[in-house]
Amino acid sequence: MKNEIGITAKKDKDFQEWYIQTVLKCDLADYSSAKGFMILRPYGFSIWEKIKEKIDSEIKKTGHKNAYFPSLIPESLLGKEETHFTGFTPEVFWVTKTGEENLSEKLAIRPTSETIMYEAYSRWIRSWRDLPLLLNCWNSVLRAEIKSTKPFLRTSEFLWQEGHTVHATKEEAEKEVLDILEIYRMLIEEELAIPVLTGMKSDREKFVGADFTTTLEAMMPDGKALQMGTSHHLGQNFSKVFEIRYLGKDKEMHFAWQTSWGVSWRLIGALIMAHGDDKGLILPPKIAPVQIIIIPIFYGDKSKEEILNKVKTTAKELNEEGLRTEYDLREGYTPGWKFNEWEMKGVPIRIEIGPKDLEKKQVTIVRRDSKEKNQVEEQKVPKIITKTLNEIQESLYKSAQKNLENKIVTLTKYDEFKAAVKKGGFIKTYWCSRNECEDIIKEETGADIRLIPFDEEKISAKCIKCNKKAIKISYFSRAY
Amino acid sequence: MKNEIGITAKKDKDFQEWYIQTVLKCDLADYSSAKGFMILRPYGFSIWEKIKEKIDSEIKKTGHKNAYFPSLIPESLLGKEETHFTGFTPEVFWVTKTGEENLSEKLAIRPTSETIMYEAYSRWIRSWRDLPLLLNCWNSVLRAEIKSTKPFLRTSEFLWQEGHTVHATKEEAEKEVLDILEIYRMLIEEELAIPVLTGMKSDREKFVGADFTTTLEAMMPDGKALQMGTSHHLGQNFSKVFEIRYLGKDKEMHFAWQTSWGVSWRLIGALIMAHGDDKGLILPPKIAPVQIIIIPIFYGDKSKEEILNKVKTTAKELNEEGLRTEYDLREGYTPGWKFNEWEMKGVPIRIEIGPKDLEKKQVTIVRRDSKEKNQVEEQKVPKIITKTLNEIQESLYKSAQKNLENKIVTLTKYDEFKAAVKKGGFIKTYWCSRNECEDIIKEETGADIRLIPFDEEKISAKCIKCNKKAIKISYFSRAY
Numbered sequence: 001m002k003n004e005i006g007i008t009a010k011k012d013k014d015f016q017e018w019y020i021q022t023v024l025k026c027d028l029a030d031y032s033s034a035k036g037f038m039i040l041r042p043y044g045f046s047i048w049e050k051i052k053e054k055i056d057s058e059i060k061k062t063g064h065k066n067a068y069f070p071s072l073i074p075e076s077l078l079g080k081e082e083t084h085f086t087g088f089t090p091e092v093f094w095v096t097k098t099g100e101e102n103l104s105e106k107l108a109i110r111p112t113s114e115t116i117m118y119e120a121y122s123r124w125i126r127s128w129r130d131l132p133l134l135l136n137c138w139n140s141v142l143r144a145e146i147k148s149t150k151p152f153l154r155t156s157e158f159l160w161q162e163g164h165t166v167h168a169t170k171e172e173a174e175k176e177v178l179d180i181l182e183i184y185r186m187l188i189e190e191e192l193a194i195p196v197l198t199g200m201k202s203d204r205e206k207f208v209g210a211d212f213t214t215t216l217e218a219m220m221p222d223g224k225a226l227q228m229g230t231s232h233h234l235g236q237n238f239s240k241v242f243e244i245r246y247l248g249k250d251k252e253m254h255f256a257w258q259t260s261w262g263v264s265w266r267l268i269g270a271l272i273m274a275h276g277d278d279k280g281l282i283l284p285p286k287i288a289p290v291q292i293i294i295i296p297i298f299y300g301d302k303s304k305e306e307i308l309n310k311v312k313t314t315a316k317e318l319n320e321e322g323l324r325t326e327y328d329l330r331e332g333y334t335p336g337w338k339f340n341e342w343e344m345k346g347v348p349i350r351i352e353i354g355p356k357d358l359e360k361k362q363v364t365i366v367r368r369d370s371k372e373k374n375q376v377e378e379q380k381v382p383k384i385i386t387k388t389l390n391e392i393q394e395s396l397y398k399s400a401q402k403n404l405e406n407k408i409v410t411l412t413k414y415d416e417f418k419a420a421v422k423k424g425g426f427i428k429t430y431w432c433s434r435n436e437c438e439d440i441i442k443e444e445t446g447a448d449i450r451l452i453p454f455d456e457e458k459i460s461a462k463c464i465k466c467n468k469k470a471i472k473i474s475y476f477s478r479a480y
Numbered sequence: 481m482k483n484e485i486g487i488t489a490k491k492d493k494d495f496q497e498w499y500i501q502t503v504l505k506c507d508l509a510d511y512s513s514a515k516g517f518m519i520l521r522p523y524g525f526s527i528w529e530k531i532k533e534k535i536d537s538e539i540k541k542t543g544h545k546n547a548y549f550p551s552l553i554p555e556s557l558l559g560k561e562e563t564h565f566t567g568f569t570p571e572v573f574w575v576t577k578t579g580e581e582n583l584s585e586k587l588a589i590r591p592t593s594e595t596i597m598y599e600a601y602s603r604w605i606r607s608w609r610d611l612p613l614l615l616n617c618w619n620s621v622l623r624a625e626i627k628s629t630k631p632f633l634r635t636s637e638f639l640w641q642e643g644h645t646v647h648a649t650k651e652e653a654e655k656e657v658l659d660i661l662e663i664y665r666m667l668i669e670e671e672l673a674i675p676v677l678t679g680m681k682s683d684r685e686k687f688v689g690a691d692f693t694t695t696l697e698a699m700m701p702d703g704k705a706l707q708m709g710t711s712h713h714l715g716q717n718f719s720k721v722f723e724i725r726y727l728g729k730d731k732e733m734h735f736a737w738q739t740s741w742g743v744s745w746r747l748i749g750a751l752i753m754a755h756g757d758d759k760g761l762i763l764p765p766k767i768a769p770v771q772i773i774i775i776p777i778f779y780g781d782k783s784k785e786e787i788l789n790k791v792k793t794t795a796k797e798l799n800e801e802g803l804r805t806e807y808d809l810r811e812g813y814t815p816g817w818k819f820n821e822w823e824m825k826g827v828p829i830r831i832e833i834g835p836k837d838l839e840k841k842q843v844t845i846v847r848r849d850s851k852e853k854n855q856v857e858e859q860k861v862p863k864i865i866t867k868t869l870n871e872i873q874e875s876l877y878k879s880a881q882k883n884l885e886n887k888i889v890t891l892t893k894y895d896e897f898k899a900a901v902k903k904g905g906f907i908k909t910y911w912c913s914r915n916e917c918e919d920i921i922k923e924e925t926g927a928d929i930r931l932i933p934f935d936e937e938k939i940s941a942k943c944i945k946c947n948k949k950a951i952k953i954s955y956f957s958r959a960y
Contacts, residue, residue, distance in 0.1 A: 033557050033599050034587065037550035042615065045547045067525045070517035070637055071551075071589075071620060072573070077513050093552070094577040095589065098624035099570040107514065109551075109575065109589070119513050129812070135522065140551060140619075144578035157550055332609070 006340055007280050015222040015273075020151070022272055026281050026345050029151045036149045036156035040265065043345065046289035047268055048159065052138065054191055054287075055161060055263065058183045064134040064163060071139070072107040073116045080115060081241045087208025088112070091143035093156075109142045114209065114234075114260060117164050118242040125166060125256060127247040132176070133166040152269030153226075153480050160264035166244060166256045170235070173257035177231045180261045181214050184229045192267060193284040193397040194218050194274045195404050196228055197426070197475060199451030204438055207260070211235035217450045217475070219407045220273045223424015225450045225477040228270060231261035269480075274400050275369075281346025282369055284396050285389040292318055292385060293342045294327040297335045297354030310353050314363065314381060321382045323389070343368060348392050349385060369395055408475075414464055417476070421445040426477050430470030432463035441465055447476040486820055487760050495702040495753075500631070502752055506761050506825050509631045516629045516636035520745065523825065526769035527748055528639065532618065534671055534767075535641060535743065538663045544614040544643060551619070552587040553596045560595060561721045567688025568592065571623035573636075589622045594689065594714075594740060597644050598722040605646060605736065607727040612656075613646040632749030633706075633960050640744035646724060646736045650715070653737035657711045660741045661694050664709045672747060673764040673877040674698050674754045675884050676708055677906070677955060679931030684918055687740070691715035697930045697955070699887045700753045703904015705930045705957040708750060711741035749960075754880050755849075761826025762849055764876050765869040772798055772865060773822045774807040777815045777834030790833050794843065794861060801862045803869070823848060828872050829865060849875055888955075894944050897956070901925040906957045910950030912943035921945055927956040 007025055009017040023029050028044035040048060056066070072095060079085040088111045095107040110116065117135070125133060138161050145156045163180065167173040181198060188194050196216040206213035210232040218226045238244070239255040248254050275282040285291050294315055296307045311327050318325040328338050335352070342350060352364040362375045365384065369392050376384045407425030411417050420427050427447070431437060441464075442448045452472050461470045487505055489498040503509050508524035520528060536546070552575060559565040568591045575587040590596065597615070605613060618641050625636045643660065647653040661678060668674050676696040686693035690712040698706045718724070719735040728734050755762040765771050774795055776787045791807045798805040808818050815832070822830060832844040842855045845864065849872050856864045887905030891897050900907050907927070911917060921944075922928045932952050941950045 030600060030603075032550050032596060034550045034552045034554055034596065037552060039550065039600055040548040042545035042547050046545070048548075049546065065522035065526070066529065067522050068520035068528075068620075068639060070512050070514045070519065071622070072514045072517060072637070074514055090579040092579060093575045093587070095573045096576045097574040097586075099572060106577075107573070116512060116514065120510060120519055123510075129810075140548075142551070157552070159548060330609075 006344055007278065011221070011276060011278055018276075018278075019273060022276055022280050023151045028268065028272070028281075031151075034156075036145050038149070038151050038155045038157070040159065043289070044268060047271070047283070047287065048265055050287050050289055051187075051191075051267055052161075054187055055183070056138075058187065059136055059163065059180075062134075062179065062183070063132075064136050064165075067135050067137060068139065069110075069113050069116050069120070069137060071110050073110055073113075075106045075108060077115045077119055078108045081209050081238055084114065084209035084238075088143070091145075093142045093144060110139075111141055111143045112260075113137060113139070113141075113162055114164065114238060115242075118238050118244060118258075121164075121166055122242045122244045125244055125246050128168055128249055131166060131168045131246060131256065132172065134163075135165070136161055136163040150269075150480075152266050152272070158264045158266070160262050162260060162262040165259045166239075167258070168246065168248070168254070168256065170257050173233055173235075173259050176259045177214055177233045177261070180259070181216065181229075181231045184216055184231070184261075184263060188216060188218070188228055188267070189397070191284065191286045192271055192274075193286075193393055193400060194228070194270055195397065195401045197404075197451055197453070199453045199475070201230070202433075202438060202449040202452060202474070204435055205449060207232045209234060209237050210260075211237065215451050217426075217477075218270055218274065219404045219426060219477070220270070220480070221403055222273070223407060223478070225426065225479040226266070226270050226273070227450070227479065228267060229261070229263035232259060234258040234260060266480075274403075275396050276346070279340075280344030282396065283346040283348060285348045285393045288346070288348050289324065290326050290345075290347050291323055291389060292325040292349045292351060293347045294325065294351040294353060295335055295338050295342070296327070296329065297352055299355055303355050303358055306358055307353055307355070310358060314351065314353065318382060318385060321386070323382070323385060339366075348389060351381075367392060412461060412464060417441075417464055418445050421447040421476070421478060424478065426450065426475045428473065428475055429464045430459060430461040431472050431474045432466055432468045433471035434463075434466070437463055437465040441476065445476075446478050448479065449474045450477050450479060451475050486824055487758065491701070491756060491758055498756075498758075499753060502756055502760050503631045508748065508752070508761075511631075514636075516625050518629070518631050518635045518637070520639065523769070524748060527751070527763070527767065528745055530767045530769055531667075531671075531747055532641075534667055535663070536618075538667065539616055539643065539660075542614075542659065542663070543612075544616050544645075547615050547617060548619065549590075549593050549596050549600070549617060551590050553590055553593075555586045555588060557595045557599055558588045561689050561718055564594065564689035564718075568623070571625075573622045573624060590619075591621055591623045592740075593617060593619070593621075593642055594644065594718060595722075598718050598724060598738075601644075601646055602722045602724045605724055605726050608648055608729055611646060611648045611726060611736065612652065614643075615645070616641055616643040630749075630960075632746050632752070638744045638746070640742050642742040643740060645739045646719075647738070648726065648728070648734070648736065650737050653713055653715075653739050656739045657694055657713045657741070660739070661696065661709075661711045664696055664711070664741075664743060668696060668698070668708055668747070669877070671764065671766045672751055672754075673766075673873055673880060674708070674750055675877065675881045677884075677931055677933070679933045679955070681710070682918055682929040682932060682954070684915055685929060687712045689714060689717050690740075691717065695931050697906075697957075698750055698754065699884045699906060699957070700750070700960070701883055702753070703887060703958070705906065705959040706746070706750050706753070707930070707959065708747060709741070709743035712739060714738040714740060746960075754883075755876050756826070759820075760824030762876065763826040763828060765828045765873045768826070768828050769804065770806050770825075770827050771803055771869060772805040772829045772831060773827045774805065774831040774833060775815055775818050775822070776807070776809065777832055779835055783835050783838055786838055787833055787835070790838060790843075794831065794833065798862060798865060801866070803862070803865060819846075829868060831861075847872060892941060892944060897921075897944055898925055901927040901956070901958060904958070906930065906955045908953065908955050909944040910939060910941040911952050911954045912946055912948045913951035914943075914946070917943055917945040921956065925956075926958050928959065929954045930957050930959060931955050
């Protein structure tokens with residue numbers, strides 16, 4: 001059986017191989033016969049459902065509503081905003097036929113939904129009463145990946161949410177961009193237990209069609225940055241092209257201000273990389289679809305019935321406390337095999353119940369992260385489990401935080417910079433804010449500007465590349 | 481403002497126009513610039529979310545899990561099962577290019593996911609231990625509609641769920657087909673308050689690639705049938721082509737048995753048609769995103785603060801009871817305008833709170849279905865509301881049930897049959913079970929076999945068309 005061998009690659013020796021094995025052997029995802037496309041398997045999907053649940057509830061609380069827009073966009077509509085079109089066309093999947101008929105106009109499978117949504121917005125928005133319009137879509141988008149694909153990180157189709165809002169003023173839109181970034185930060189740090197840096201993208205790296213893009217960037221254990229989500233201020237770039245105008249309280253017509261923002265299933269990729277170990281996944285309790293797995297241990301048929309009973313009542317008790325608990329009664333597998341399987345799948349806590357536990361009115365609890373094993377008195381189980389889950393959540397965050405801190409260096413000399421890029425991690429440095437320097441650095445080192453911090457320090461330094469006066473602090477890194 | 485005029489068509493005079501106006505003016509859906517494609521607007525989407533929630537919870541309770549499969553299917557894969565391919569190709573949207581590159585093999589946007597899923601199933605299933613495999617996908621599928629489109633009922637893209645299961649035996653698959661049909665029936669009758677007939681599709685009407693198809697059919701007020709969902713027994717048709725085989729407990733290799741089943745957003749279309757009236761939507765309380773709308777009535781500024789307070793505390797109290805309650809405090813709209821708006825949107829109960837209500841420690845309750853208006857003492861509000869919601873749910877079902885009963889006739893003469901088809905409704909009759917008769921009837925009358933009941937009566941009658949010995953009872957009707 002494929003699972004019996006477990007993960008054979010070491011995380012710190014062969015990170016890429018370890019990642020792929022973890023994805024495939026934990027049944028998170030699989031390749032498909034459509035090249036570059038990935039199947040999200042039930043276990044992976046259940047993690048996505050948890051992430052979705054949290055985001056969905058946060059954005060609904062703040063007044064956003066869900067909707068669904070067509071997956072196909074006529075070429076002329078996609079082309080309305082020129083920089084947007086130029087940015088996306090190389091990756092677009094084009095529909096040119098239905099059945100045997102050639103279409104008179106090509107249709108793009110949405111690479112993102114700005115254009116198809118904003119055409120409707122221009123019809124829906126008439127007056128200030130219609131604002132703000134706060135919509136979100138949970139859907140899939142397609143962008144052809146010509147480079148080799150990597151599950152969750154680089155595939156030709158991915159699941160995401162895309163929010164698209166319309167506001168009366170520039171300031172209101174600005175607030176929305178930052179409010180959403182803060183929702184994302186909370187979700188990623190508090191639920192996924194992954195610390196992030198937040199800031200602005202450079203002009204080169206911003207969303208095509210945006211005034212500015214804000215981003216959340218995490219640092220993976222292999223020293224590469226991972227963009228976790230982005231929130232864009234679109235200014236009036238689209239509203240002017242799509243004629244999204246409203247009658248203000250001042251009885252004048254105004255072009256509206258817009259934002260768009262999204263996170264995708266790449267968050268699952270981040271979870272895998274940030275917390276996993278040589279045995280496989282380690283899921284933060286808050287996002288784990290199964291938080292506790294109970295495994296019975298039989299010796300022969302002795303006390304089998306009693307043990308089964310105990311397993312079921314313990315599961316019931318924990319589920320009633322809102323702790324997501326399952327048990328594994330499959331026959332023909334040894335307890336040891338099951339231990340390995342559920343460890344690989346990253347379930348935060350394992351409970352073992354055998355004859356000795358029964359006798360002593362206890363259960364055995366094993367932590368996935370530290371492997372620590374403890375006997376716990378029956379009546380204390382829910383309390384101890386709750387406490388332990390919190391500890392695991394905290395401990396995962398702390399160790400990811402340590403990884404992040406260890407992987408930030410501040411440098412001012414280009415030679416040191418080049419060496420540091422090879423080593424991996426964020427390099428905090430100074431930059432003249434000209435595209436040319438950014439481009440040369442990327443070409444020469446493979447690192448780009450991941451973010452420019454919001455809090456601008458007063459800078460007296462020089463640009464790392466050209467030695468002219470630096471205007472901005474920038475975090476460079478190679479990235480996924 | 482567009483809503484101010486309300487719905488101008490009469491449901492029993494111009495049903496089609498009434499339907500379209502209801503869809504558009506209630507903000508359920510809108511057309512888009514992709515021809516044949518529909519936008520599901522937030523209000524419509526919130527109804528879809530309710531439907532989804534109920535189905536999702538039922539199928540999870542019965543052991544099914546969600547997953548996501550690619551939206552593009554290589555032509556060769558779609559073509560593996562021949563009748564399936566022939567059935568779907570005329571409707572397929574074909575991707576032939578990415579960016580400027582022509583693809584070496586065309587990719588179909590999924591019209592349904594059997595082929596892309598079963599290729600993966602053949603890799604995942606090895607032994608009886610891997611069975612049953614019970615997966616479901618919430619996604620969108622595309623089928624080019626050449627005829628004119630109608631929101632929710634006939635569009636080139638629709639949202640649905642598609643379940644795909646694999647079993648060790650024919651009988652187990654058969655049980656699955658019927659279990660799912662029963663889940664659908666419960667949902668549709670008990671939540672959507674729409675009575676259905678269940679039965680088998682004829683060979684002509686069954687799913688392309690299935691051994692047999694079971695169906696749920698509702699009768700709309702205009703006399704046309706609406707297929708609400710289907711559940712298919714795929715036999716070994718796909719497992720043989722895709723080589724989905726398992727090692728049995730008998731140490732032999734066996735081809736597996738499969739089912740697939742789905743319902744789509746056309747259920748929302750059914751809701752609109754089944755329950756609406758000249759004022760617009762009427763939503764069954766169990767599925768209504770907003771069950772109670774509270775509207776304050778001010779006379780000048782007198783007691784405004786107090787009324788606002790009362791509105792908010794009443795809403796809070798009801799929401800705490802699990803009753804989905806909102807209030808409408810928008811300024812610049814009269815109470816009468818708000819009454820019309822929320823009536824049109826089909827919210828089951830309206831609560832009015834004005835100075836007189838405040839004075840008498842009461843609220844005014846108005847039922848959307850019967851328009852009945854009652855004053856209710858403050859402390860009795862949650863109890864009376866709960867009771868009234870149940871009554872509305874029941875009353876909607878009963879009146880839909882009456883519509884169904886009134887629209888079934890049993891006929892044995894073809895002349896009468898032809899006249900009855902024009903009138904609308906189900907015609908229960910007898911049929912020789914030959915495709916030829918079914919085809920001629922469809923050609924001559926526009927009616928087809930909606931279903932063949934499960935409970936076979938002993939038949940001594942003759943075929944309605946050819947007068948040969950009848951084999952089956954069949955329900956004919958024109959349909960959406």
